[in-house]
Amino acid sequence: RANALIRDAGGQIVLAGQKDVELAAGSVTAADGRSGGQITVDSASGTARVAGTVHAAGTVGQGGLVEITGERVALVGNAVVDASGTAGGGTVLVGGDWQGANPAVHNAAATFVAAGASITADATSRGDGGKVVVWADGDTRFLGTLSAQGGANGGNGGQAEVSGKGDLLFLGGARLGAPKGRLGNLLLDPLDLFVDSVGGLNPYIIDETTDFPDHAVTVSPATLAAITGNVTLYASRDLRFNSAVALTTAGQGLAASAGRDLQIGAGIST
DSSP states (O other), X not given: OOOOOTTSOOOEEEEEESSOEEEOTTOEEEOOXXXXXXXXXXXEEEEEEEOSEEEOOBSSSOOOEEEEEEEEEEEOTTOEEEOOBTTSOXXXXXXSSGGGOOTTSOOOSEEEEOTTOEEEOOBSSSSOOOEEEEXXXXXXXXXXXXXXXXXXXXXXXXXXXXXXXXXXXXXXXXXXXXXXXXXXXXXXXXXXXXXXXXXXXXXXXXXXXXXXXXXXXXXXXXXXXXXXXXXXXXESSEEEEOSOEEOOSTTOOEEEEESSEEEEOSOEEO
């Protein structure tokens, strides 16, 4: 713990190793304060594996900063990563920063977020939702839940990106809403992006950071419809809608673009 005294911001925790760094199930790593502190978990050449609870919460001010990085990054089991704050959400970076473009943050080659894992950067009272990034220079599989919601008493939804520069499989959920403000935005931006109702994971996973299923569907229409927030789909090469998309959240928008080919093979409605 690097929690604050009553009037202070949270402190800083750094857990770093040349090879594997593991935060086991049942572990708690906390840097809470009036404003959240900073927690860094980094494996230089191995796997940063989190199964426990990591939080840098702000009890009066904004949430803090949590960075979980390594050559491979895995949030497994019921891992909880929380940088929420009363006056605004903080920042959670898993496997890299926005589009992998921040040289100060170690980019992962592969990132995995399990179905039971959650990442939260909410404003819990008044303020904007925070920023959540799940990134890999290679493959990313996201099965968990992320949240960067605006405050119940005012504020807008936050910003989130989930992507692999190579391949992405997005089977999780995202909450970027705001009861009294504008919806936030989720960006999915791998090399190729396919919207299709058929497909799924290989059930025989030996290594969650390397066993990427062949011909995996990137995102299904049902997954997109369940997102609370606007959605931006960008493929640096090809993007294709194979199945119809029907968004049902009030005010929810969808933007789609591609670096080479954008193919609309089914209807889109909002």
